[in-house]
Amino acid sequence: xxxxxxxxxxxxxxxxxxxxxxxxxxxxxxxxxxxxxxxxxxxxxxxxxxxxxxxxxxxxxxxxxxxxxxxxxxxxxxxxxxxxxxxxxxxxxxxxxxxxxxxxxxxxxxxxxxxxxxxxxxxxxxxxxxxxxxxxxxxxxxxxxxxxxxxxxxxxxxxxxxxxxxxxxxxxxxxxxxxxxxxxxxxxxxxxxxxxxxxxxxxxxxxxxxxxxxxxxxxxxxxxxxxxxxxxxxxxxxxxxxxxxxxxxxxxxxxxxxxxxxxxxxxxxxxxxxxxxxxxxxxxxxxxxxxxxxxxxxxxxxxxxxxxxxxxxxxxxxxxxxxxxxxxxxxxxxxxxxxxxxxxxxxxxxxxxxxxxxxxxxxxxxxxxxxxxxxxxxxxxxxxxxxxxxxxxxxxxxxxxxxxxxxxxxxxxxxxxxxxxxxxxxxxxxxxxxxxxxxxxxxxxxxxxxxxxxxxxxxxxxxxxxxxxxxxxxxxxxxxxxxxxxxxxxxxxxxxxxxxxxxxxxxxxxxxxxxxxxxxxxxxxxxxxxxxxxxxxxxxxxxxxxxxxxxxxxxxxxxxxxxxxxxxxxxxxxxxxxxxx
Numbered sequence: 001x002x003x004x005x006x007x008x009x010x011x012x013x014x015x016x017x018x019x020x021x022x023x024x025x026x027x028x029x030x031x032x033x034x035x036x037x038x039x040x041x042x043x044x045x046x047x048x049x050x051x052x053x054x055x056x057x058x059x060x061x062x063x064x065x066x067x068x069x070x071x072x073x074x075x076x077x078x079x080x081x082x083x084x085x086x087x088x089x090x091x092x093x094x095x096x097x098x099x100x101x102x103x104x105x106x107x108x109x110x111x112x113x114x115x116x117x118x119x120x121x122x123x124x125x126x127x128x129x130x131x132x133x134x135x136x137x138x139x140x141x142x143x144x145x146x147x148x149x150x151x152x153x154x155x156x157x158x159x160x161x162x163x164x165x166x167x168x169x170x171x172x173x174x175x176x177x178x179x180x181x182x183x184x185x186x187x188x189x190x191x192x193x194x195x196x197x198x199x200x201x202x203x204x205x206x207x208x209x210x211x212x213x214x215x216x217x218x219x220x221x222x223x224x225x226x227x228x229x230x231x232x233x234x235x236x237x238x239x240x241x242x243x244x245x246x247x248x249x250x251x252x253x254x255x256x257x258x259x260x261x262x263x264x265x266x267x268x269x270x271x272x273x274x275x276x277x278x279x280x281x282x283x284x285x286x287x288x289x290x291x292x293x294x295x296x297x298x299x300x301x302x303x304x305x306x307x308x309x310x311x312x313x314x315x316x317x318x319x320x321x322x323x324x325x326x327x328x329x330x331x332x333x334x335x336x337x338x339x340x341x342x343x344x345x346x347x348x349x350x351x352x353x354x355x356x357x358x359x360x361x362x363x364x365x366x367x368x369x370x371x372x373x374x375x376x377x378x379x380x381x382x383x384x385x386x387x388x389x390x391x392x393x394x395x396x397x398x399x400x401x402x403x404x405x406x407x408x409x410x411x412x413x414x415x416x417x418x419x420x421x422x423x424x425x426x427x428x429x430x431x432x433x434x435x436x437x438x439x440x441x442x443x444x445x446x447x448x449x450x451x452x453x454x455x456x457x458x459x460x461x462x463x464x465x466x467x468x469x470x471x472x473x474x475x476x477x478x479x480x481x482x483x484x485x486x487x488x489x490x491x492x493x494x495x496x497x498x499x500x501x502x503x504x505x506x507x508x509x510x511x512x513x514x515x516x517x518x519x520x521x522x523x524x525x526x527x528x529x530x531x532x533x534x535x536x537x538x539x540x541x542x543x544x545x546x547x548x549x550x551x552x553x554x555x556x557x558x559x560x561x562x563x564x565x566x567x568x569x570x571x572x573x574x575x576x577x578x579x580x581x
Contacts, residue, residue, distance in 0.1 A: 303419020
């Protein structure tokens with residue numbers, strides 16, 4: 001049992017206590033590992049709530065936080081690791097987290113102040129707990145964390161995030177089966193079927209209707225629940241923290257990656273709390289850091305490019321920034337650093353800014369036009385359009401991008417891995433339409449939110465449109481910078497489906513989230529339009545209704561029209577910044 005006796009007064013010695021119990025409000029025992037220095041009577045606490053077990057906590061900045069005077073509590077979420085109870089993703093994490101914060105504040109060696117830290121799931125539980133306004137909470141450090149479970153985790157603009165969810169549910173299914181076996185359950189049959197699934201998880205999930213994913217939907221029923229709830233309904237609001245973020249009372253350091261699948265939510269959390277948090281201290285204490293990183297890799301080498309040592313988390317000094325922020329939050333002092341710190345890719349430098357989006361941004365449209373051209377000049381006339389056919393049984397394979405896919409490819413390689421990837425292997429496909437600009441006469445910095453406004457029509461009951469901004473190098477490389485998707489029936493949001501008529505021309509807004517990229521002189525800008533990016537998003541079957549319940553044999557081909565003329569000026573809006581000489 002942790003207490004403040006025994007080793008107090010022994011200098012420079014770290015104490016580590018395992019299995020430290022806490023009882024939740026509904027009587028379940030959750031257990032933690034506690035790190036603290038022996039010579040401190042009381043100290044603030046950094047709390048990490050973790051659903052993945054001890055191996056995935058080994059990269060936490062333990063020593064940096066100990067050096068700033070903290071004790072660190074790493075608690076296993078309900079039904080994971082050493083904690084009791086049943087693991088149900090995200091449901092119930094709000095009360096459990098609020099209980100854990102107050103418990104940390106009352107520990108004998110605690111000074112009553114708690115700062116939360118953690119990435120992804122461990123970031124989401126921070127928001128779930130913070131909206132409960134626990135008294136002991138002094139600050140938050142959510143890393144790569146979305147702003148909503150429905151629209152940023154399970155779905156993106158209406159499309160099911162098949163790639164990252166397949167990988168995450170596969171991992172959690174295995175962990176859940178091991179946990180159940182350790183608690184005496186016979187899981188041999190399930191484990192055998194799991195390993196058949198794991199041999200090719202994307203083929204397994206795609207072998208039938210998505211909602212019936214083998215093993216995953218049996219072991220973790222939320223797979224089926226998430227797939228069934230493609231419209232908002234009652235389920236998503238019942239577990240979401242998105243609409244309660246204004247209740248948060250504490251400063252937060254938001255850390256994201258330009259190629260992370262939660263980039264949009266990370267930025268949205270920062271901008272929301274900066275304007276809407278419930279105290280002035282919280283509003284002025286919001287900080288945002290974004291590097292050329294993906295969900296689990298902050299090395300500065302991502303996709304096909306290496307941005308150098310200065311672009312890495314170590315080169316930036318992220319651990320120090322985290323520890324300094326945590327200390328200021330615990331003390332209630334002014335939070336250090338500029339509100340916005342972002343890495344400008346291909347420029348080799350970090351920017352420090354006061355606002356997001358950046359003041360002085362020139363919102364510059366580049367228009368799709370005849371002959372596959374792209375330029376800042378608006379098209380003329382009313383006749384321009386480009387056609388292609390989307391075959392859901394032969395989807396466009398993803399190559400990098402903002403995703404949570406960490407490995408894999410149709411050839412067994414790594415082309416699905418997140419990041420800036422060369423798109424040339426897709427050149428032979430007729431289901432991608434490409435619009436390319438002239439060589440740039442001078443450098444062009446694009447930093448901020450990126451949006452495509454696309455006028456399009458389809459003969460299918462439903463379809464998707466995928467847009468990708470690409471940097472075409474003088475040597476021919478076509479490096480993907482940022483991408484996004486919209487599902488036609490959810491073009492107005494996921495509260496309800498809005499069908500499109502056969503061949504009805506509709507204006508779509510495709511949110512590519514954001515980037516910070518320097519297009520060098522001599523390079524060309526390109527925008528690609530397609531109707532799939534497999535397996536990043538589930539393939540649209542082309543029929544109305546919930547895409548997740550459509551078996552492969554009922555998919556239908558879609559004939560697509562992209563309009564680019566004076567009446568229907570499809571374009572991408574680029575946030576252009578002045579380029580320093």
